[in-house]
Amino acid sequence: MPSAERGESMKETFRRLEAGRQEEILKAAMREFAENGYDKASTNRIVRDAGMSKxxxxxxxxxxxxxxxDCIGYALDHMEQSLESWIGTEREGFIERMARIAEAKRRYFREHPEISGFSAVILLSPNVPPSFRERLGTLMEEGKRKMFDGLDLSRFRGDLPPETLMRLVQxxxxxxAREAEEQMKAEGVNFGDLDRYWDEFxxxxxxxxxxxxxxxxS
Amino acid sequence: MPSAERGESMKETFRRLEAGRQEEILKAAMREFAENGYDKASTNRIVRDAGMSKxxxxxxxxxxxxxxxDCIGYALDHMEQSLESWIGTEREGFIERMARIAEAKRRYFREHPEISGFSAVILLSPNVPPSFRERLGTLMEEGKRKMFDGLDLSRFRGDLPPETLMRLVQxxxxxxAREAEEQMKAEGVNFGDLDRYWDEFxxxxxxxxxxxxxxxxS
DNA sequence: TGGCAATTGACCACCCTGGTCAATACCAGT
DNA sequence: ACTGGTATTGACCAGGGTGGTCAATTGCCA
Structure with missing residues (x-):
C-alpha cells in the first residue's frame, strides 16, 4: 500500500512540533472550520483558541x-485508521450490525468531536484537492462495504425483500440519531445524556x- | 381570539407598500437570515437581492x-394560517397520517422555501422576543396534537405497544426525509427530483x- | 406651482480579514 | 561571552465588509 507518510506534506516547522501540540492546533482549526466553513473561518479566532500568536x-x-x-489530511488519516477497528465483520443480523455501528459512531464522536464535526465540511468545501476527495470516496465505499459484509439475512421475515427491509431499518x-442530536443541541451538550438516550433505545x-x-x- | 392584526407592529412606510412587494422584501431577508444566521446576515446583500437601495x-x-x-412575525402568521389547512384530522392509521403530513410538508417547502428555511433560524437565534417564542411553542404543540388526534390505533399489530411502534414509524x-434532503442538496436543487424521490417511497x-x-x- | 412621500447611493466610522515583518527571546555549541 | 540559528511575538498593513445616515433628487398629486 503506497499510502502517504503521515504529515508528509506539512512544513518542517510544524512537523518539528511535539505531536500533542500539533493536535491541539489542528483541533482548534478544525473546530473553526466546522463552525464557519472555509471562507468565513477566521485565522484570528484559530490562533486565539489554540493559544498562540498570529x-x-x-x-x-x-x-x-x-x-x-493539513486539517483534511489529518482527519482522513485518523478516520482511515479508525475505520479498521470499528466493526469486526462478524456474522450477525442487520439490526445488530446497525446497533454496533451506531455505538461505534457515538464513541468516535465523543472521543473526537473535532474530526466528527469537521468531516462534514470536507464534502461541502470547494477547495478540497482531488486526491483528498478520492481518499474520502474510497473511505466511504469501504464503510458501506463493511456495513453489509457477512450479514445473516435469513433472520429477516420472508414476505418482503431484505433490501427493502434494510433501508427501512437504516x-x-x-x-x-437525528432526534438524539437535536435533543443534545437543544439542551446542554453534556455527552452523558447522549449515553442515556442510547440506553433508552x-x-x-x-x-x-x-x-x-x-x-x-425456521 | 385576541390575535394581533397582521403587520400591526410594522412601520407605516412599509405597510403602505403593495402586499406583493412586501413579500418580496421579506423573502429576500428571510433567505439571507436562513443562510447566515442573524449576526452574519448582511443588510447589503438583502437590499441587493430585493432590488432596492440601502x-x-x-x-x-x-x-x-x-x-x-418583522420576518419572524410574517413567518409565524403564515405558518399559523397554513397549519389549519394542513391536515384534516380524519380517522386513519398512523402510517397514512404520517404520509399525508410528509406530503403536506413537501408541498409547503416547495411553495414557501424562504419560510421553511427561515423557521429553523428562529429557534436558534438569541434575539427572538419572548412573545414570538411563545407563539412558536403553541404552534408546535398544536402541530403535535394534530399529528395524533383521531388516529385508528387498532390497525397496529397487537404484540407491541402502539407508542413504541409510532416512534419507530416516525x-x-x-x-x-433526511436522506432525501441530503440527496437534493448534493445534486442540483431541482424540486422535481424531490417528487420523484417521494414517488419511490x-x-x-x-x-x-x-x-x-x-x-x-381482526 | 408647492409640498409631501418615495428613493437614491455616496458616505461614515468601525471592525475584522488574511498576511507580513522587524524585533526579540531562547538555547546549544564554541 | 559570543555566535547563529530557531521560536515567538504582536504591532501593523491594505482591503473589504459592517450597520446605519442623510442631503439630494425624483415622482406624484392637488
Missing part, C-alpha cells in the same frame, strides 16, 4: 488554505427485531 | 433587528403497513 500560524503553515489542507436508525431495538425478523426459528 | 431598507425598518422581528419517516410505505399493521382484519 505569527506562529504563518510560521507553521503557508497560508489559510494550506492549514485547511432510516429508522438515522431518524433516531434498547426497547426499540427489541421491538425492531420482533417486527423485522421472523418469529420462529 | 436607504429604502432603513426607510421601511428601524434597523436590522426590527427587520428580523423515526423511519424522519430518516427518509410508495414501495416502502406498503412495506411499513405490512410490517406494522395486523395482517388480518
Amino acid at each position: 505569527g506562529m500560524l504563518y510560521y507553521y503553515f503557508e497560508n489559510k488554505e494550506d492549514l485547511f489542507r 432510516w429508522t436508525f438515522d431518524g433516531y 434498547g426497547v426499540y431495538l427489541d421491538a425492531m427485531k420482533t417486527i423485522y425478523y421472523r418469529g420462529d426459528g | 436607504g429604502m431598507l432603513y426607510y421601511y425598518f428601524e434597523n436590522k433587528e426590527d427587520l428580523f422581528r 423515526w423511519t419517516f424522519d430518516g427518509y 410508495g414501495v416502502y410505505l406498503d412495506a411499513m403497513k405490512t410490517i406494522y399493521y395486523r395482517g388480518d382484519g
Whole structure:
C-alpha cells in the first residue's frame, strides 16, 4: 500500500512540533472550520483558541488554505485508521450490525468531536484537492462495504425483500440519531445524556427485531 | 381570539407598500437570515437581492433587528394560517397520517422555501422576543396534537405497544426525509427530483403497513 | 406651482480579514 | 561571552465588509 507518510506534506516547522501540540492546533482549526466553513473561518479566532500568536500560524503553515489542507489530511488519516477497528465483520443480523455501528459512531464522536464535526465540511468545501476527495470516496465505499459484509439475512421475515427491509431499518436508525442530536443541541451538550438516550433505545431495538425478523426459528 | 392584526407592529412606510412587494422584501431577508444566521446576515446583500437601495431598507425598518422581528412575525402568521389547512384530522392509521403530513410538508417547502428555511433560524437565534417564542411553542404543540388526534390505533399489530411502534414509524419517516434532503442538496436543487424521490417511497410505505399493521382484519 | 412621500447611493466610522515583518527571546555549541 | 540559528511575538498593513445616515433628487398629486 503506497499510502502517504503521515504529515508528509506539512512544513518542517510544524512537523518539528511535539505531536500533542500539533493536535491541539489542528483541533482548534478544525473546530473553526466546522463552525464557519472555509471562507468565513477566521485565522484570528484559530490562533486565539489554540493559544498562540498570529505569527506562529504563518510560521507553521503557508497560508489559510494550506492549514485547511493539513486539517483534511489529518482527519482522513485518523478516520482511515479508525475505520479498521470499528466493526469486526462478524456474522450477525442487520439490526445488530446497525446497533454496533451506531455505538461505534457515538464513541468516535465523543472521543473526537473535532474530526466528527469537521468531516462534514470536507464534502461541502470547494477547495478540497482531488486526491483528498478520492481518499474520502474510497473511505466511504469501504464503510458501506463493511456495513453489509457477512450479514445473516435469513433472520429477516420472508414476505418482503431484505433490501427493502434494510433501508427501512437504516432510516429508522438515522431518524433516531437525528432526534438524539437535536435533543443534545437543544439542551446542554453534556455527552452523558447522549449515553442515556442510547440506553433508552434498547426497547426499540427489541421491538425492531420482533417486527423485522421472523418469529420462529425456521 | 385576541390575535394581533397582521403587520400591526410594522412601520407605516412599509405597510403602505403593495402586499406583493412586501413579500418580496421579506423573502429576500428571510433567505439571507436562513443562510447566515442573524449576526452574519448582511443588510447589503438583502437590499441587493430585493432590488432596492440601502436607504429604502432603513426607510421601511428601524434597523436590522426590527427587520428580523418583522420576518419572524410574517413567518409565524403564515405558518399559523397554513397549519389549519394542513391536515384534516380524519380517522386513519398512523402510517397514512404520517404520509399525508410528509406530503403536506413537501408541498409547503416547495411553495414557501424562504419560510421553511427561515423557521429553523428562529429557534436558534438569541434575539427572538419572548412573545414570538411563545407563539412558536403553541404552534408546535398544536402541530403535535394534530399529528395524533383521531388516529385508528387498532390497525397496529397487537404484540407491541402502539407508542413504541409510532416512534419507530416516525423515526423511519424522519430518516427518509433526511436522506432525501441530503440527496437534493448534493445534486442540483431541482424540486422535481424531490417528487420523484417521494414517488419511490410508495414501495416502502406498503412495506411499513405490512410490517406494522395486523395482517388480518381482526 | 408647492409640498409631501418615495428613493437614491455616496458616505461614515468601525471592525475584522488574511498576511507580513522587524524585533526579540531562547538555547546549544564554541 | 559570543555566535547563529530557531521560536515567538504582536504591532501593523491594505482591503473589504459592517450597520446605519442623510442631503439630494425624483415622482406624484392637488
